[in-house]
Structures are given as C-alpha cells and as structure tokens.
Amino acid sequence: MTNYQRDLILIVDDIPNNLKVLFDILNNSGFKVSIAKSGESALEKAQETLPNLILLDVMMPGIDGFETCHRLKKNQKTKDIPVIFMTALSETVEKVKGLHLGAVDYITKPIEHEEVLARINVHLELRRMQLKLVQEEKxxxxxxxxxxxxxxxxxxxxxxxxxxxxxxxxxxxxxxxxxxxxxxxxxxxxxxxxxxxxxxxxxxxxxxxxxxxxxxxxxxxxxxxxxxxxxFSRLDEAEIKEVDLHVGIDSTLMILHHRLRATHERPAIEVVKEYGELVPIECYAGQLNQVFLNILSNAIDAIEEKINHPQILKLEKTEVDKLISLSSSYTKLSNPDSIFLKCKIYFTPQIKINTELTEDKKTILIQITDNGIGMSQKVQQRVFEQFFTTKDVGKGTGLGLAIAHQIIVEKHRGTLEVKSVPGHGSQFTIAIPIY
Ligand SMILES: Nc1ncnc2c1ncn2[C@@H]1O[C@H](COP(=O)(O)OP(=O)(O)OP(=O)(O)O)[C@@H](O)[C@H]1O
Ligand SMILES: [Mg+2]
Missing domain, CATH: 1.10.287 (Helix Hairpins)
Known part of the structure; x- marks a missing residue:
C-alpha cells in the first residue's frame, strides 16, 4: 500500500465523549480521523471518503452497528474496508454476531489505549498485505x-x-x-x-x-x-536490470495498439513521441512496463470518456467557431448539431510521451499527457489511493495508479505526479533516479 498518505480511520459512535477519547488516541498516533455520530452518517462518510478502517459502535439509535456493518458489506465500494466493533465487555453474543457479519475484530469498552492501537495496526497491516497480493496477482x-x-x-x-x-x-x-x-x-x-x-x-x-x-x-x-x-512481460526478469526505457514504452504501446486504432466513434488516437537521449537504467523492467500500461490505459479511457460526453467536447467549440469564421464553407453551418459534429472531427485525440534526462544526469523524467476528459482537483488528490475509481463497477478496480505509485515510489525511489485541467486533459510525470 502506498504510504504517501496517512491511514484514515472512521470512528462511529453516538456518544460524544467516546468519540473524543478515541479521536485523541488516534490523532496523537498520527492517523487521520473522521467521525460519524450515527449509522446513517457512517454509511455516507464511508462511501465518500473510503477510510482504511472503521471503528463501529454497536448500540446506536437509528440503525445500529450490526445493520450498519451489514450495509457496508453489501456495498461494492465499502465492502472491503475492515470493520472493528466496539462492544461492552460482557456481550459475547454481540461479539460473535459482529464477526459473522464480516467485522474483522472487536474491542471492548472501556477502551484500552494500547489495545486499540495494537488491534488497529494489526488489521491495517493485514489489509496492506492482502492488497499487495491482489496487486501482485493482477x-x-x-x-x-x-x-x-x-x-x-x-x-x-x-x-x-x-x-x-x-x-x-x-x-x-x-x-x-x-x-x-x-x-x-x-x-x-x-x-x-x-x-x-x-x-x-x-x-x-x-x-x-x-x-x-x-x-x-x-x-x-x-x-x-x-x-x-x-x-513487455519480462517475466524472466523479476530482478533489477539495466534497460532502455524507450524499448519498454514502445512494447507497451504495441500491446495497446488495438485500443489506439480508429473506431466508429472516434478517429485513431495519435501518439506523439518526444524521446530524449536517455541512458540505460537499472530498474525492474517488467514492473515499469506495468506502470506505462496503467497510465496509458487510463489516458485512452479518459479520451473515450471525453468523446462520450458531448457537453465537455463542446468546450472545444471555441476552436470550431474560429474555424467557422475563417472558412466560408462553414458559415452555412447554422445548425448547432452539425457544428457539434465538426467539433467531434476537430478534436484530435492525442497522447504525448516525453522523455528526458535531467541536466544533472541524475534523474530520468517520463511525461505522459492526454487530451482526454481531465479530472477535478478532488479526483486528482485521490487518484493514487487504492480502490479509488470513478469508473463503473466492473470497469475499473481503482488499482491501476495505486500499483503504479507503489512501483515508482517504493521500488524505484522515484516520484509520480499528476496535473490536470478538467475537460482538457491530464499529465502524469514519472521521475526515476539513476543510481
Ligand atoms: N488520464 C486520466 N484522465 C482522467 N482521469 C484519470 C486519468 N487517470 C486516472 N484517472 C482517474 O483516476 C481514477 C483512478 O485510476 P486507476 O487507474 O487507479 O483506477 P481505474 O482506472 O479506475 O481502474 P483500474 O484498476 O482498472 O486501473 C480513475 O477512475 C479516473 O477517475
Ligand atoms: Mg486505470
């Protein structure tokens, strides 16, 4: 799991004093904490913020902890978030019921400072391991x-x-x-x-x-x-190896060739390569190819998304208007639909790939820029989070960029950054240090 962000814990309890005690313990231990005072608001917050773990009180007015847990587990988006129940010491039946409902653990009230932290850490670690397995498998x-x-x-x-x-x-x-x-x-x-x-x-x-x-x-x-x-697969090369990154990028483009071609809906996606003079670098070549694949696939998705959203494409209309005023043959196009058709034609889907060696020759930079749908500030802040996706269930798992981030940051001690303008496109910058 990416460590670039602190883990977020959601505490759910209807008693303000309990919330305060837990909030202080967790906050002082370096966690980000969010709180909910009822089951209903917990469901909303969980869905919206996708916390790494939920501490859930059982006895609450409105929907109780059990029902809240049940609904969390039913929702595709929240079902994998570990839930720890908080129950009173004597309630064995409740503990068992909670575990049957899919909770990973329980803690007993009154809360023991050390115990809460220990249990939370165990489950966060388990979750990280689980996610790592999913990623490796993928x-x-x-x-x-x-x-x-x-x-x-x-x-x-x-x-x-x-x-x-x-x-x-x-x-x-x-x-x-x-x-x-x-x-x-x-x-x-x-x-x-x-x-x-x-x-x-x-x-x-x-x-x-x-x-x-x-x-x-x-x-x-x-x-x-x-x-x-x-x-591209380089299965035989799980180890660090000295490679030419351009060869890896090209092999990835080859794999994506079928997705870049023209379709009934759009022209072919133009790939513009601006390759600089790189030096061979030591890296996990197969894994870097996985990074290129994830970022390039997202770029293609973003372009297709833009074409499927006419209202966004219309942003490019200003350019069409310019063309219309320049060309007499277009002056007759008073029908907005036909102008819009032209809009479609004048939008050339494009992915640009720039590479360069920095002047101090210590870092390789790879920039992948698309002119797809782009993303809001809010989405940009979350793209590297595991399971964060704006795509339909079954279409995106929300793992692509989390994996990419892990490979670049943890395996190669580099950085992966995003910039984007909604409606206009996005740019991902990979920096890999040379050792
Ligand atoms: N180039 C891009 N343009 C616009 N949005 C993007 C781009 N790349 C990523 N995103 C946003 O970031 C989210 C997370 O991307 P990520 O690759 O991690 O998951 P995903 O593509 O949704 O699913 P998958 O696990 O199949 O890759 C996407 O759902 C999308 O909203
Ligand atoms: Mg993706």
Whole structure:
C-alpha cells in the first residue's frame, strides 16, 4: 500500500465523549480521523471518503452497528474496508454476531489505549498485505498470459519464416528453369501452350515474387510483435536490470495498439513521441512496463470518456467557431448539431510521451499527457489511493495508479505526479533516479 498518505480511520459512535477519547488516541498516533455520530452518517462518510478502517459502535439509535456493518458489506465500494466493533465487555453474543457479519475484530469498552492501537495496526497491516497480493496477482497474471501467448506464437512463426526463405530460393530457381525452357524450346507443345494460357503463366511469374515478399513481411511483423510481447512481460526478469526505457514504452504501446486504432466513434488516437537521449537504467523492467500500461490505459479511457460526453467536447467549440469564421464553407453551418459534429472531427485525440534526462544526469523524467476528459482537483488528490475509481463497477478496480505509485515510489525511489485541467486533459510525470 502506498504510504504517501496517512491511514484514515472512521470512528462511529453516538456518544460524544467516546468519540473524543478515541479521536485523541488516534490523532496523537498520527492517523487521520473522521467521525460519524450515527449509522446513517457512517454509511455516507464511508462511501465518500473510503477510510482504511472503521471503528463501529454497536448500540446506536437509528440503525445500529450490526445493520450498519451489514450495509457496508453489501456495498461494492465499502465492502472491503475492515470493520472493528466496539462492544461492552460482557456481550459475547454481540461479539460473535459482529464477526459473522464480516467485522474483522472487536474491542471492548472501556477502551484500552494500547489495545486499540495494537488491534488497529494489526488489521491495517493485514489489509496492506492482502492488497499487495491482489496487486501482485493482477500483475503476474497479465505478464504470464502475455509471455505464454508470445511463447506459443514464437515457434510456429519462426517455422513459417524459416521455410519462407527456402521457398523463395526454390521458386527463384524454378522460374529460372522455366526461362531456360523458354529459351531453348521456343515453340512449346500445344498442350503446354494451352495450359500456360489457362493459368496465366505470365501473371504468375510476375506476381509470385511479390506474394512471397509480402508473406515474409507479414512473418517479420509477427516476429516483431512477439518480441514486443516478450519485452513487455519480462517475466524472466523479476530482478533489477539495466534497460532502455524507450524499448519498454514502445512494447507497451504495441500491446495497446488495438485500443489506439480508429473506431466508429472516434478517429485513431495519435501518439506523439518526444524521446530524449536517455541512458540505460537499472530498474525492474517488467514492473515499469506495468506502470506505462496503467497510465496509458487510463489516458485512452479518459479520451473515450471525453468523446462520450458531448457537453465537455463542446468546450472545444471555441476552436470550431474560429474555424467557422475563417472558412466560408462553414458559415452555412447554422445548425448547432452539425457544428457539434465538426467539433467531434476537430478534436484530435492525442497522447504525448516525453522523455528526458535531467541536466544533472541524475534523474530520468517520463511525461505522459492526454487530451482526454481531465479530472477535478478532488479526483486528482485521490487518484493514487487504492480502490479509488470513478469508473463503473466492473470497469475499473481503482488499482491501476495505486500499483503504479507503489512501483515508482517504493521500488524505484522515484516520484509520480499528476496535473490536470478538467475537460482538457491530464499529465502524469514519472521521475526515476539513476543510481
Ligand atoms: N488520464 C486520466 N484522465 C482522467 N482521469 C484519470 C486519468 N487517470 C486516472 N484517472 C482517474 O483516476 C481514477 C483512478 O485510476 P486507476 O487507474 O487507479 O483506477 P481505474 O482506472 O479506475 O481502474 P483500474 O484498476 O482498472 O486501473 C480513475 O477512475 C479516473 O477517475
Ligand atoms: Mg486505470
């Protein structure tokens, strides 16, 4: 889990004095604390702030702690937040009921300062470990899949390519032989003449070398793709290695090729590369590729989101208006819909990738900029949080950037920052120190 932020704990209790005691204990221990005085408000706060852990009182007016826990566990967004119940010392039945409802633990009142902190820390640590496993699983299953496919395709394609080289040579020889026949037997037997005409021999002689060349080109292309897939997955390279980052970025773009292409809804996404002179750096290459993949996929999502939100695209309308005033052919476009259509056309979806070595030669900077939907200040503050997503359930897990942040900050001691203007686009800057 990313440590760039302090853990947020939500305390739920209807008795102000209890809240105050807990608030002080947690606050003094360095946690961020938020409070709720009822089950209803706890549900709202939990959904909104996604705390790392919830301390939940059982006895409350309105919906009690059990019901609150039940509803938290039913909600896709809050179901994984660890809940610790607070009950009175004697209430064994309640403790068991709470655990059955999905709470991870309970603490007894009156609150013991040391005990609360110890239990909270245990559960935060457990949660971190769990998230790490989810992340590793996500990363390695994609890597394995890609590496597996690459491996499976590699053999047959080498087989085709290897044989094509021989085939080409044989056909050249056969064509030469045919020529010799034509020279030394100028008047062929009628049957040979008829058959040559039937099969359009002259055309075959001309066409067959072209066919072979394009087959070889195709096979070479597949070999290149397979090479990219292998570079991308780098399953064999879990260790630190010295690599050229551009090769990693390019292999990632290759993987995303199908998502960058034009669709019925939009033109192709233009990828502008402004690569500087980098030096090979020591890094976890496969993991950095995962970072590029996560950021680039988000950029594509953001562009598609913008195209799906006409009202945002209209922001670009000023540019269209300029064009309309410049070009007489557009002056007739009084229908707002058709202007809007032009809007769509004048928005060129674009992802820019800049790389550079800083002047002191101590850091590599990689900037990925999209002109997608952008994000509000509020979203920007939360993008690196685990499970934070604005995408529909099933579409986004909210892990992409949390993983990226962890890989850059913890594994490479670098930084990952975001800047964005809503409606206009976003920019992610990766800085990796060179050791
Ligand atoms: N380039 C971007 N433009 C606009 N919003 C972005 C961009 N990148 C990230 N976001 C916002 O940050 C959120 C978190 O991104 P993150 O990659 O962590 O999760 P996700 O894309 O929602 O899900 P997944 O786990 O599948 O990646 C997104 O839901 C989106 O709201
Ligand atoms: Mg994502």
């Amino acid at each position: 990363m390695s299953s994609l890597g394995q899949l890609v590496a597996g496919i690459a491996h499976e395709i590699n053999n047959p394609v080498n087989f085709i390519y290897g044989n094509l080289i021989h085939t080409k040579k044989y056909i050249e020889d056969l064509l030469k032989l045919l020529k010799l026949y034509e020279v030394y037997t100028p008047v062929a037997h009628q049957e040979i003449q008829d058959f040559s005409e039937l099969i359009e021999l002259d055309f075959i002689k001309e066409d067959i070398p072209k066919i072979l060349s394009s087959m070889m080109l195709g096979a070479e292309r597949i070999q290149e793709i397979v090479r990219s897939l292998r570079i």
